[in-house]
Amino acid sequence: MSDRPIIGMTMGDAAGVGPEIILKALHRADLYDRCRPIVIGDQKIMERAETFVRTGLGIHPVSSVGEATFQQGQVDVLDLGLLSPELPVGQVSPQAGDAAFRYLEKAIRLAQDGQLDAICTAPLNKEALQQGGHRYPGHTEILADLTGTDDYSMMLSAPKLKVIHVTTHVGLLEAVRMIQPDRVYRVIRLAHDTLSRAGIAKPRIAVCGINPHAGENGLFGNGEEEEKVVPAVEKAKEEGIDVEGPLPADTLFFRAVRGDFDIVVAMYHDQGHGPVKVLGLDAGVNITVGLPIIRTSVDHGTAFDIAGTGQADEKSMVAAIQQAVELAPKS
CATH class of the missing domain: 3.40.718.10 (Isopropylmalate Dehydrogenase)
Incomplete structure (x- = not known):
């Protein structure tokens, strides 16, 4: 054949x-x-x-x-x-x-x-x-x-969860510095295009926050979500992409495994790798x-x-x- x-x-x-x-x-x-x-x-x-x-x-x-x-x-x-x-x-x-x-x-x-x-x-x-x-x-x-x-970006795929990363093999402080609206938008776009080519007509994309509870309206962090993530999500939405975020990572992965989303955009290495590897190496x-x-x-x-x-x-x-x-x- x-x-x-x-x-x-x-x-x-x-x-x-x-x-x-x-x-x-x-x-x-x-x-x-x-x-x-x-x-x-x-x-x-x-x-x-x-x-x-x-x-x-x-x-x-x-x-x-x-x-x-x-x-x-x-x-x-x-x-x-x-x-x-x-x-x-x-x-x-x-x-x-x-x-x-x-x-x-x-x-x-x-x-x-x-x-x-x-x-x-x-x-x-x-x-x-x-x-x-x-x-x-x-x-x-x-x-x-x-x-x-x-x-480009790293995507991890498990039977019930797909995760794509904004940053990967850098230290946490460097990762936060590297997270910028244009990079977050491009990863959302990569996620959408990759799943679309794989046959999902309108992929449901969820975007993680950076800080605990996605900043909790400014309670945690220094406004990183509003500065680095929100503009990217809004731009993607304007283009017709089905995307939601920034969302608290501590509950988002449970929701994705449950079937609420087709893919999660993680901000840094361990945020995305941990949940996938808990599901089984x-x-x-x-x-x-x-x-x-x-x-x-x-x-x-x-x-x-x-x-x-x-x-x-x-x-x-x-x-x-x-x-x-x-x-x-x-x-």
Whole structure:
């Protein structure tokens, strides 16, 4: 079936659980019914991971996407040959951090060239990435930089909750400084456009406040809601977007899970990440919206503490692949 999208799966940090959850996910035959997956990484690391998880899958190294067979039972690996199988498991490594960057860089180029329909990323380790010479806070910023994208945001998707962020990988004081009406408006617009393309005719969008109780009419904070959030919400409303806010975050997420809203605009990292992760790390998917290419990811880290044991749960990776398939361009 040539209409199945080609999904490029980056291996992530080789010292973490990425290779293991990829193998566990690709052990599911139903995924091959929906897509054509190819791993961008290292053959020898994937072979080592198979000794941890024992799925019975074969590793099929290729030098180009065109050489992949996309047959369930053997995992196509676009082998970049960057790492030794002697790389320590469960430890921060500059070599693994650099390799994780190179896998993503290769995947982005392939997607831009039209050889991949979407990218699905396994987790990288931010400390290893920095030690490897790449000064990025994480995947999202690398993707934005290498694709030349200025207007983007991180969206987290769980079965009953979707959250998009105004700011992400910055300290709280810096986040409050960065929250400005134009940025809040653009994120509301990204949320609306993303869900509209996904088939929701008129997405219901809720916007979090910054302070406790969304400022409580000036009782908390210094008027940040009126200055930074209200103008953005009013502008979006004028354009016909179904948006409400700023609303108190302590009750808003309950309302969203209940079904009152299709997506929540969170002001900063922990405001949005906390509720999604309470719902379960095994179900969350990280999606970068605003890019010229499709990118999804697991919503958990490298889990160095269990790397190499075969215990890592692949559910988030399966969900990320499924989301990539759903978002991939339809021919």
